[in-house]
Amino acid sequence: MSAFLNLLFRNRLAAMGAVVLAVIVALVLLTPLLPLQDPDITATADRFKRPLTDGHILGTDHLGRDLLSRLLHGTRLSLAVGVAAALIAATIGSAIGIVAGYFGGRIDNVIMRGVDMLMAFPYILLALAIVAALGPGLMNALIAVAAVNVPFFARNIRGVTVGLAGREFIDAARLAGMGHTRILLTELLPNVLPVIIIAMSTTVGWMILETAGLSFLGLGSQPPQADLGSMLGEARSALISHPHTSVVPGIMIFLIVMSINLLGDGVRDALDPRLRSGALSRPRATTLVARKGDIPAPTDDLLAIQDLHTQFHVGERIYRAVGGVSLAVKPGECLGVIGESGSGKSVTALSVMGLVASPPGVITGGAVRFQGEDLIGAPYAALRAKRGDKVAYIFQDPLSTLHPLYRVGHQLAEAIRSHHRVPMAEARARAIQLLHDVRIPNAEARIDDFPHEMSGGMRQRVGIAMALANEPDVIIADEPTTALDVTVQAQILSLLDDLRRARGLAIIFITHDFGVVAQLCDRVAVMYAGRIVENGPTDAVLAAPAHPYTKRLIACVPELGGGRRELAAIPGLPPMVDDLPPGCAFAPRCDKAQEACRTGDIPLSGTPPRAVRCLYPEELV
Amino acid sequence: MGGYILKRLVSAIPVLFGITIIVFLIMSLIPGDPATAILGSYATPENVEKLNRDLGLDKPMVQRYFIWLGNMLQGDFGRSFSLNRPVLDEVLERFNATLILAGTAFVLCSVLGILAGVVSAARQYGLADKLITFVVLIGISVPSFFLGMMMILAFAVNLRWLPVSGMYAIYGGGDLPDLLRHLVMPALALAAVATGVVARLSRSAMLEVLRQDYIRTARAKGVPERRVILGHALRAAMVSIIPVLGIQAGFVLSGAVYIEIVFQWPGVGRMLVDAILKRDLLLVQGGVVFVAACYVMFNIAVDVAQSLLDPRIKT
Ligand code: SF4
Numbered sequence: 048m049s050a051f052l053n054l055l056f057r058n059r060l061a062a063m064g065a066v067v068l069a070v071i072v073a074l075v076l077l078t079p080l081l082p083l084q085d086p087d088i089t090a091t092a093d094r095f096k097r098p099l100t101d102g103h104i105l106g107t108d109h110l111g112r113d114l115l116s117r118l119l120h121g122t123r124l125s126l127a128v129g130v131a132a133a134l135i136a137a138t139i140g141s142a143i144g145i146v147a148g149y150f151g152g153r154i155d156n157v158i159m160r161g162v163d164m165l166m167a168f169p170y171i172l173l174a175l176a177i178v179a180a181l182g183p184g185l186m187n188a189l190i191a192v193a194a195v196n197v198p199f200f201a202r203n204i205r206g207v208t209v210g211l212a213g214r215e216f217i218d219a220a221r222l223a224g225m226g227h228t229r230i231l232l233t234e235l236l237p238n239v240l241p242v243i244i245i246a247m248s249t250t251v252g253w254m255i256l257e258t259a260g261l262s263f264l265g266l267g268s269q270p271p272q273a274d275l276g277s278m279l280g281e282a283r284s285a286l287i288s289h290p291h292t293s294v295v296p297g298i299m300i301f302l303i304v305m306s307i308n309l310l311g312d313g314v315r316d317a318l319d320p321r322l323r324s325g326a327l328s329r330p331r332a333t334t335l336v337a338r339k340g341d342i343p344a345p346t347d348d349l350l351a352i353q354d355l356h357t358q359f360h361v362g363e364r365i366y367r368a369v370g371g372v373s374l375a376v377k378p379g380e381c382l383g384v385i386g387e388s389g390s391g392k393s394v395t396a397l398s399v400m401g402l403v404a405s406p407p408g409v410i411t412g413g414a415v416r417f418q419g420e421d422l423i424g425a426p427y428a429a430l431r432a433k434r435g436d437k438v439a440y441i442f443q444d445p446l447s448t449l450h451p452l453y454r455v456g457h458q459l460a461e462a463i464r465s466h467h468r469v470p471m472a473e474a475r476a477r478a479i480q481l482l483h484d485v486r487i488p489n490a491e492a493r494i495d496d497f498p499h500e501m502s503g504g505m506r507q508r509v510g511i512a513m514a515l516a517n518e519p520d521v522i523i524a525d526e527p528t529t530a531l532d533v534t535v536q537a538q539i540l541s542l543l544d545d546l547r548r549a550r551g552l553a554i555i556f557i558t559h560d561f562g563v564v565a566q567l568c569d570r571v572a573v574m575y576a577g578r579i580v581e582n583g584p585t586d587a588v589l590a591a592p593a594h595p596y597t598k599r600l601i602a603c604v605p606e607l608g609g610g611r612r613e614l615a616a617i618p619g620l621p622p623m624v625d626d627l628p629p630g631c632a633f634a635p636r637c638d639k640a641q642e643a644c645r646t647g648d649i650p651l652s653g654t655p656p657r658a659v660r661c662l663y664p665e666e667l668v
Numbered sequence: 669m670g671g672y673i674l675k676r677l678v679s680a681i682p683v684l685f686g687i688t689i690i691v692f693l694i695m696s697l698i699p700g701d702p703a704t705a706i707l708g709s710y711a712t713p714e715n716v717e718k719l720n721r722d723l724g725l726d727k728p729m730v731q732r733y734f735i736w737l738g739n740m741l742q743g744d745f746g747r748s749f750s751l752n753r754p755v756l757d758e759v760l761e762r763f764n765a766t767l768i769l770a771g772t773a774f775v776l777c778s779v780l781g782i783l784a785g786v787v788s789a790a791r792q793y794g795l796a797d798k799l800i801t802f803v804v805l806i807g808i809s810v811p812s813f814f815l816g817m818m819m820i821l822a823f824a825v826n827l828r829w830l831p832v833s834g835m836y837a838i839y840g841g842g843d844l845p846d847l848l849r850h851l852v853m854p855a856l857a858l859a860a861v862a863t864g865v866v867a868r869l870s871r872s873a874m875l876e877v878l879r880q881d882y883i884r885t886a887r888a889k890g891v892p893e894r895r896v897i898l899g900h901a902l903r904a905a906m907v908s909i910i911p912v913l914g915i916q917a918g919f920v921l922s923g924a925v926y927i928e929i930v931f932q933w934p935g936v937g938r939m940l941v942d943a944i945l946k947r948d949l950l951l952v953q954g955g956v957v958f959v960a961a962c963y964v965m966f967n968i969a970v971d972v973a974q975s976l977l978d979p980r981i982k983t
Pocket of ligand 1: 594631632633634635637638639640641644661663664
């Protein structure tokens, strides 16, 4: 609870709302004790006194009544009526909701049908009908506003109750022979109560406004009694000649509603854990760059990742997802990057084109060079021009990476038209050709499918076709076959291999599966905890792994190119990248670990083309 | 698609019946003798008896409901005693004015709200975002009737830009420019709260969508950022914005009652309030049923729009 209050008050606006509301409530509670004039005493001689006149701080109204006194009494009445309406609506609505949710079946069905009907009305029609039948008056307005809000509570509380009614403690109570009434009151109600209170706190401002509204229309409080709404309603006829009589109650309603809104927003934010972690931040068009240290010199590789550092800044914490990775590919080459989830391999891949979500991602060092040109920190326009045109991506799980509301043909054509000014018809013809290339049968028809109408394998082919759309020089494939079954996976891999040979594509293939690497890649880099721990030609690494971690990874693949492909067999978990121990990150899971492994940085060493980051490697390289 | 519309129309039939039942039940809450309540305490016994016969109040409730329903289905909503004309004629005429006002406000709140939400999300934590968030907070906190009154003071009384109230100028008006001049303030005042709600929701829907994998895909293939936001992201966000627009339409329609009073707009809301104060219950009853039925139809249109936007909805 105190943690909740802390969160709430960290939000300055919510705290402001709370203070304003508290002041108003205190004033209203003290009203009878304050030395105010009688709100209903009329003095026609003193009509329409302006604010700040003697004896009347806020002036007087059309009957010469003191506005300050009327304001405070009116506020008192408005708050009381609004809160009463909220309590009544919450009690009746929650009772209906709990009963419907608990009993379920027919009872639930009938009740919820009724609630749906009530919700089919714009709320004021229902309120007006009730007031029409019962006659104008504050009490009747209160009943109308409460009644209109009953369905809201009934529906919300029913939802919560349905979730609770299936839980064990309710079954246990039933088995223990408790009656329905007792279960409802002693087991369910205490669990639902917090939800009721939150729902009430979010609607009470609304109900105050609604009752004030009915009074404003002349259907609520009747003279001489006045709540804020009827004060405003009465002042309306003098709006043009004496605006202060309207402004005073109007501002009061505004203050009440705004402070309740602010407080309500604060409560909602404090309760929503996603907002707390800042996860609801919008990723920018490119990853933030804040590079420290020297920028490495260009090489003659097609694509070179040089000493790349990428971090996630979440609040005060810094997660070092990529801690100095260097990789490079030449035309027609396929490089495998392998590691467990969390090893930083995907973040490395996404850093290349500035696609790491940011916030929280920040590239803090190194360079990514395409044909020698540094992409890190390149202006957005330069980066965009290369995305998909020179360097294209294939992502895992095409159901979430393809746009669900666009036809696949549209998405393919868009990839082309983002880089080439071609007419739609031409782009479409090219899209069909691409679908043929990735061996989608009946491409002319499938091009008008939505992603959800295709199978997983077909969707992944669309993903590949999209990457090929502009004949890029490099394709970065981030676990493109993980979501697929083995046969489809084999087809996709051989497809990629053919394309590479036919078009001289360079491929960076990210995976956690050595079987896949063996099938496709010329070279392999093994990543662990954000760094490369071993690299070299695939055959050499497979035949004689040097790093203990690589050896284990290979041992985990029962039979290359098929069967079970899990890394679960390695005992222990990869370390959290936010507090890496000094020395070898793999030490806690390594059987060969010595004292020396835990002190000081261990360099990547060996004779090219192989290298390993280990003090006691399995093989000397 | 046609099948889906038909299905939704059929599913509306029980709701429409439900509406008439609820209104009928509410009206039977009238304390004491309804005929006296309708005619007022000065009614002569003959008049009371005649009305009782006309309304079938001497018959049992269930029978009375079906008579009422049957009459309504034939377009007979009864006769308003205060206006001495058929209820349906009056309602149709007034509803036309409400439709102009509420329709304009609805379009305004949709367009402005979504626009503000998109800008706010695209510039999250930037100056535009903070400004919009602030204006939205004010917008959703000012009661529409107070906002309307303040607008009259500012733009009609002080600046004299726009007419104080009414739908047309009394002398010489009556054309479209005249209507528009009269429409500006009430439509804006009515749209204010809904615009705020739509803007907030659009902002969070956009933020939610912008984190999705398919947005990263769009960026990865080099789609220009403007298209990513206004195309890919907005289109996906509309899936959660459209239902809220449907709900806001109900609030706009409700708020129209206040705005029609403040600006003396000759709409159905003002008619209802007058009818309540004059205890013209047949007029209230007919007006409520008619507007509620229109709202149900509107919501079907919203569902259809949603199914057009989202191919994943089974039609
Ligand atoms: S450096 Fe030491 S702890 Fe690390 S992998 Fe090599 S032997 Fe194991």
